[in-house]
Amino acid sequence: MPKLGVKSKLAIGGIVVILLIAIGRLFFPVPQPGLELAANYSEPFYKLGPIYITNTLITSWIGIIVLIGFFYFATRKMKLVPKGLQNFAETIIELLLDFVEGVAGKENGRRFFPVVAAIFLYVLFNAWLALLPVFNFIGINQMQADGTSIYVPILRAANTDMNVPLMLALVSFFSVEYWGITSLGLRHYLGKFFRFGQLFQGLGQLIRGKVKSAVSAFLYGAIDVFVGALELLSEFVRIISFTFRLFGNMTAGEILLLMMAFLIPWIIPAIFYGLETFLGFVQAFIFAGLTLVFATMAVAAHESEHQKS
Amino acid sequence: MTPEAMRLLGAGLAIGLGAIGPGIGVGILGFGAMQALGRNPEARGAILTNMMVAIAFTEAISIYALIVAIILALLK
Amino acid sequence: MDKRRAEVIRFIGIGWYIAACILLGALGGRWIGQKLDGRSSEIIFTILGFILGLIAAVLGVYRMFRAIENNNQDKSRGNR
Numbered sequence: 001m002p003k004l005g006v007k008s009k010l011a012i013g014g015i016v017v018i019l020l021i022a023i024g025r026l027f028f029p030v031p032q033p034g035l036e037l038a039a040n041y042s043e044p045f046y047k048l049g050p051i052y053i054t055n056t057l058i059t060s061w062i063g064i065i066v067l068i069g070f071f072y073f074a075t076r077k078m079k080l081v082p083k084g085l086q087n088f089a090e091t092i093i094e095l096l097l098d099f100v101e102g103v104a105g106k107e108n109g110r111r112f113f114p115v116v117a118a119i120f121l122y123v124l125f126n127a128w129l130a131l132l133p134v135f136n137f138i139g140i141n142q143m144q145a146d147g148t149s150i151y152v153p154i155l156r157a158a159n160t161d162m163n164v165p166l167m168l169a170l171v172s173f174f175s176v177e178y179w180g181i182t183s184l185g186l187r188h189y190l191g192k193f194f195r196f197g198q199l200f201q202g203l204g205q206l207i208r209g210k211v212k213s214a215v216s217a218f219l220y221g222a223i224d225v226f227v228g229a230l231e232l233l234s235e236f237v238r239i240i241s242f243t244f245r246l247f248g249n250m251t252a253g254e255i256l257l258l259m260m261a262f263l264i265p266w267i268i269p270a271i272f273y274g275l276e277t278f279l280g281f282v283q284a285f286i287f288a289g290l291t292l293v294f295a296t297m298a299v300a301a302h303e304s305e306h307q308k309s
Numbered sequence: 310m311t312p313e314a315m316r317l318l319g320a321g322l323a324i325g326l327g328a329i330g331p332g333i334g335v336g337i338l339g340f341g342a343m344q345a346l347g348r349n350p351e352a353r354g355a356i357l358t359n360m361m362v363a364i365a366f367t368e369a370i371s372i373y374a375l376i377v378a379i380i381l382a383l384l385k
Numbered sequence: 386m387d388k389r390r391a392e393v394i395r396f397i398g399i400g401w402y403i404a405a406c407i408l409l410g411a412l413g414g415r416w417i418g419q420k421l422d423g424r425s426s427e428i429i430f431t432i433l434g435f436i437l438g439l440i441a442a443v444l445g446v447y448r449m450f451r452a453i454e455n456n457n458q459d460k461s462r463g464n465r
Contacts, residue, residue: 058432065436133404134411134435154431241369248372251379286365 021266055154056161059135063126063158096120103289104296112295115175119168120288123159127250127280130157131273136254159250162243169242172291173235180298189298193235195228196221238294242287249283320382327374334367392453399449403442410438 074089096117101109129135136153158164180189191197202217253276260272310318342360346353414434418427 062432062436066439132439133408134438138411138415138431154428155435244373244376245365245369248369248376252372252375255379282361282365286362289362 017266021264054161055152055156056158056164059129059155060126060158060164062155063122063129066129067121067125092121093117099289100292103292108296108299111179112292115171116288116292116295119172119291120284123168123246123284123287124281126158126164127284128277130159130250130254131276131280136258157250157254159246160254162247165243165246165250166239168246168287169239172242172287172294173239176291176295176298177235179295183299193228193232195224198224242290246283246287249279253279316381320378323381324374324378327377328371331367331371334370335364338363338367395449395453399446402445402449406442406445407435407438410441411435413438 070085071089074085078086097109097113100113100116103109104112135155135157138154183189198217198221200221202214202221205214205217257269257272257276260269338360342356345356349356411431411434414430414432414437415427417434418430421427421430
């Protein structure tokens with residue numbers, strides 16, 4: 001037989017794989033996966049009093065155990081010159097600390113670092129844990145309320161349950177408010193949202209008789225109040241925006257992977273797994289980064305624009 | 310038209326029209342980033358990071374549209 | 386070229402090793418749970434099996450990466 005070069009070997013291998021896939025699609029068809037959103041899907045397994053234990057809850061527990069276990073084993077017998085697991089953990093922490101201090105400055109960075117880094121690592125681990133082979137696959141049959149039995153997987157990505165992004169968004173919201181209030185004091189911080197200073201100035205000028213400047217002060221005062229109210233509203237809308245951004249990205253990714261695995265097995269899902277890995281990292285980075293940016297804006301002193309006329 | 314058909318039509322329209330805006334937005338962002346990169350190739354890290362953040366913002370809006378489409382099409 | 390190919394196959398093997406460890410752990414746990422005949426024990430043993438498979442995969446990958454790094458270091462040291 002003539003000696004085959006590398007390129008023809010690759011071509012033959014590719015043709016064999018495509019033939020296998022075609023034969024598999026023709027002779028062993030699989031039904032399409034049933035897609036449900038987590039809102040009515042993560043069936044509870046047990047009831048501990050008033051709490052339902054759903055499959056996403058179990059997954060988030062596994063994520064917590066993995067994180068805590070990793071850092072526990074990395075910080076046992078700490079040495080000054082690190083090696084092994086401690087080295088790896090220190091690399092991660094140093095990267096995150098550089099990023100946080102780059103955005104928020106040195107001392108504020110230290111204050112924000114625990115919460116921001118914890119949010120980043122938690123979202124990242126949850127997103128990447130869901131790419132392992134076992135998720136959304138091994139499950140049990142459960143009887144539903146209306147008599148039909150559906151197949152419920154035991155493990156499911158924690159970020160696809162709306163509760164987890166909502167919890168993270170609330171944590172981020174309360175942390176930002178807490179940092180703002182402890183940095184600036186309650187009155188100054190609330191003064192960012194309720195800017196009645198200009199209006200009262202206008203009132204004072206009206207009493208003193210300078211009508212013209214009073215009118216302009218009233219105008220600017222009204223705009224100020226409106227801007228303050230908008231900022232207050234945007235603080236609350238941020239919770240919803242954070243939640244849906246993370247939830248939507250993760251759910252869409254999960255559905256995408258399911259569909260891809262059932263369309264063309266073996267080749268195409270590999271590409272999409274890479275995309276999902278990258279997307280998980282980006283979403284974690286965005287969540288933590290936005291929390292950091294809003295915290296930095298919240299502790300910045302609000303220069304009052306009162307005009308003395 | 311039956312409600313079923315309306316739901317599916319609504320789902321298609323939701324994601325179809327909802328992805329136009331963010332698509333154009335991301336394109337404009339990329340254009341601005343490319344221009345900035347061309348003028349100052351040394352600031353690559355900063356430009357890339359900020360571009361990613363801005364893209365995540367605009368993409369969130371198309372994700373909202375996707376959620377509406379999924380709810381319309383798949384939930385009973 | 387042969388050394389390169391060996392390394393590539395090694396890395397592909399790591400991926401298969403992770404998947405096999407985790408799947409075997411989870412499926413083995415589920416099988417044990419089914420033998421014990423109860424819906425709740427099936428779930429718990431599946432999860433336990435998965436965690437064990439995960440630990441085995443992580444340790445194995447760590448050891449494999451260590452082996453590759455030692456190999457490279459020996460080679461670069463032998464070239465002097």
